[in-house]
Amino acid sequence: xxxxxxxxxxxxxxxxxxxxxxxxxxxxxxxxxxxxxxxxxxxxxxxxxxxxxxxxxxxxxxxxxxxxxxxxxxxxxxxxxxxxxxxxxxxxxxxxxxxxxxxxxxxxxxxxxxxxxxxxxxxxxxxxxxxxxxxxxxxxxxxxxxxxxxxxxxxxxxxxxxxxxxxxxxxxxxxxxxxxxxxxxxxxxxxxxxxxxxxxxxxxxxxxxxxxxxxxxxxxxxxxxxxxxxxxxxxxxxxxxxxxxxxxxxxxxxxxxxxxxxxxxxxxxxxxxxx
Amino acid sequence: xxxxxxxxxxxxxxxxxxxxxxxxxxxxxxxxxxxxxxxxxxxxxxxxxxxxxxxxxxxxxxxxxxxxxxxxxxxxxxxxxxxxxxxxxxxxxxxxxxxxxxxxxxxxxxxxxxxxxxxxxxxxxxxxxxxxxxxxxxxxxxxxxxxxxxxxxxxxxxxxxxxxxxxxxxxxxxxxxxxxxxxxxxxxxxxxxxxxxxxxxxxxxxxxxxxxxxxxxxxxxxxxxxxxxxxxxxxxxxxxxxxxxxxxxxxxxxxxxxxxxxxxxxxxxxxxxxx
Numbered sequence: 001x002x003x004x005x006x007x008x009x010x011x012x013x014x015x016x017x018x019x020x021x022x023x024x025x026x027x028x029x030x031x032x033x034x035x036x037x038x039x040x041x042x043x044x045x046x047x048x049x050x051x052x053x054x055x056x057x058x059x060x061x062x063x064x065x066x067x068x069x070x071x072x073x074x075x076x077x078x079x080x081x082x083x084x085x086x087x088x089x090x091x092x093x094x095x096x097x098x099x100x101x102x103x104x105x106x107x108x109x110x111x112x113x114x115x116x117x118x119x120x121x122x123x124x125x126x127x128x129x130x131x132x133x134x135x136x137x138x139x140x141x142x143x144x145x146x147x148x149x150x151x152x153x154x155x156x157x158x159x160x161x162x163x164x165x166x167x168x169x170x171x172x173x174x175x176x177x178x179x180x181x182x183x184x185x186x187x188x189x190x191x192x193x194x195x196x197x198x199x200x201x202x203x204x205x206x207x208x209x210x211x212x213x214x215x216x217x218x219x220x221x222x223x224x225x226x227x228x229x230x231x232x233x234x235x236x237x238x239x240x241x242x243x244x245x246x247x248x249x250x251x252x253x254x255x256x257x258x259x260x261x262x263x264x265x266x267x268x269x270x271x272x273x274x275x
Numbered sequence: 276x277x278x279x280x281x282x283x284x285x286x287x288x289x290x291x292x293x294x295x296x297x298x299x300x301x302x303x304x305x306x307x308x309x310x311x312x313x314x315x316x317x318x319x320x321x322x323x324x325x326x327x328x329x330x331x332x333x334x335x336x337x338x339x340x341x342x343x344x345x346x347x348x349x350x351x352x353x354x355x356x357x358x359x360x361x362x363x364x365x366x367x368x369x370x371x372x373x374x375x376x377x378x379x380x381x382x383x384x385x386x387x388x389x390x391x392x393x394x395x396x397x398x399x400x401x402x403x404x405x406x407x408x409x410x411x412x413x414x415x416x417x418x419x420x421x422x423x424x425x426x427x428x429x430x431x432x433x434x435x436x437x438x439x440x441x442x443x444x445x446x447x448x449x450x451x452x453x454x455x456x457x458x459x460x461x462x463x464x465x466x467x468x469x470x471x472x473x474x475x476x477x478x479x480x481x482x483x484x485x486x487x488x489x490x491x492x493x494x495x496x497x498x499x500x501x502x503x504x505x506x507x508x509x510x511x512x513x514x515x516x517x518x519x520x521x522x523x524x525x526x527x528x529x530x531x532x533x534x535x536x537x538x539x540x541x542x543x544x545x546x547x548x549x550x
């Protein structure tokens with residue numbers, strides 16, 4: 001459910017908001033390795049909404065439908081005080097990648113770098129400074145998120161557990177660890193030099209940006225070591241660099257980051273509503 | 276999608292609102308003749324919502340799950356300015372009763388009397404006067420709607436078209452007529468003496484109450500004459516009196532009510548959001 005007050009940052013058009021509402025579901029399907037078939041939209045519109053805004057929303061649904069090959073089959077329209085776009089998505093699968101399938105001593109991988117969306121939000125909302133190329137990439141990752149649908153479907157057979165990272169990397173790692181009864185030790189944050197430079201320039205910590213941001217539509221998964229080469233090949237063919245960020249341990253629920261010589265706990269925090 | 280400002284009248288508890296949000300979907304499944312399997316809830320809660328209200332909502336979902344034998348499998352939670360309860364429901368069926376299947380010279384039937392919910396709303400919102408027994412029944416039909424799930428599933432094979440009446444009887448008849456390319460002539464409003472007495476006492480018209488109210492979770496369907504006796508038998512075993520209210524005609528889209536010696540057009544009006 002997309003609610004404009006929390007899910008639509010300044011600079012995001014109605015068309016982008018509508019597409020994002022569908023992207024949020026597509027991202028969940030990606031992590032489960034399931035091809036979505038169709039979606040429904042429940043719309044809450046403000047009294048006095050402009051006709052062109054409704055048209056823009058419809059364009060966003062059409063964008064989403066074409067982009068991910070998913071049928072827009074119906075929905076409901078209501079009056080509300082916020083703009084509400086609630087997408088429900090249906091797909092069919094013989095197997096679904098669970099959150100609970102990780103075993104100790106497997107690798108933890110992500111489908112991309114983290115920190116772009118949280119940087120983008122800091123640029124859009126707080127006016128943080130960034131060099132032009134990074135600014136464009138960070139803002140785009142907020143306004144036009146690209147869930148990893150093809151990748152998720154192609155790699156489902158290799159993953160022992162997976163989840164999308166839309167609530168932030170830290171919460172995602174904690175959830176996988178809790179649901180699987182394992183620990184996770186992160187050796188290397190999935191953070192590139194661009195994010196590091198942006199963090200430094202604006203006085204943010206790169207860990208904060210990568211771990212606790214949210215709104216990243218990447219897949220976080222666990223995989224047996226022997227499957228990694230094959231999975232990387234498949235990912236490379238989709239132009240994705242599968243990043244190994246750490247491994248699972250026997251210490252149930254313990255999620256930590258290797259920093260210099262120490263292990264530091266990763267907090268279970270991220271975006272929390274109603275707080 | 277249930278939004279409290281429009282869908283939750285005074286006197287309705289959070290528990291009833293949660294149950295109603297699910298009932299709205301169950302009613303659609305009833306008219307399609309499909310047994311629902313599971314549902315998801317997207318919840319929008321006001322900042323500062325009380326813990327006991329959230330518990331009440333959960334109780335309402337449990338009520339619904341038990342009452343209609345449908346699994347509550349997940350959902351989403353957000354912050355919004357209204358209370359929003361958006362239910363998505365999934366079921367599986369080989370055949371679905373369409374809105375478009377009616378042919379001329381078939382009977383138009385309803386699964387019950389109309390006017391109770393609109394009377395109940397007038398009692399709750401406008402303080403209309405009613406004798407005690409009718410008051411209880413009318414208010415109950417608003418606060419605890421009972422979609423006709425068993426009936427809809429049992430009669431699906433006899434219906435040529437069907438739709439639930441939650442937007443009001445008039446809109447429902449118009450939609451079936453338009454989608455099927457037929458006309459509908461109503462000979463007898465599905466209105467009982469109780470509603471007539473209530474209308475008279477408060478200066479309302481019984482037609483207004485029965486045709487244009489909305490929030491009635493009955494099935495409106497068309498059926499070939501030869502199937503009626505069997506369908507009535509099946510309905511009677513479920514304690515439902517299937518009411519014949521008129522018939523379909525060749526006059527595409529024309530929906531009328533026989534009144535004394537005249538035919539009067541039934542307007543395409545009812546509850547419309549954002550108006």
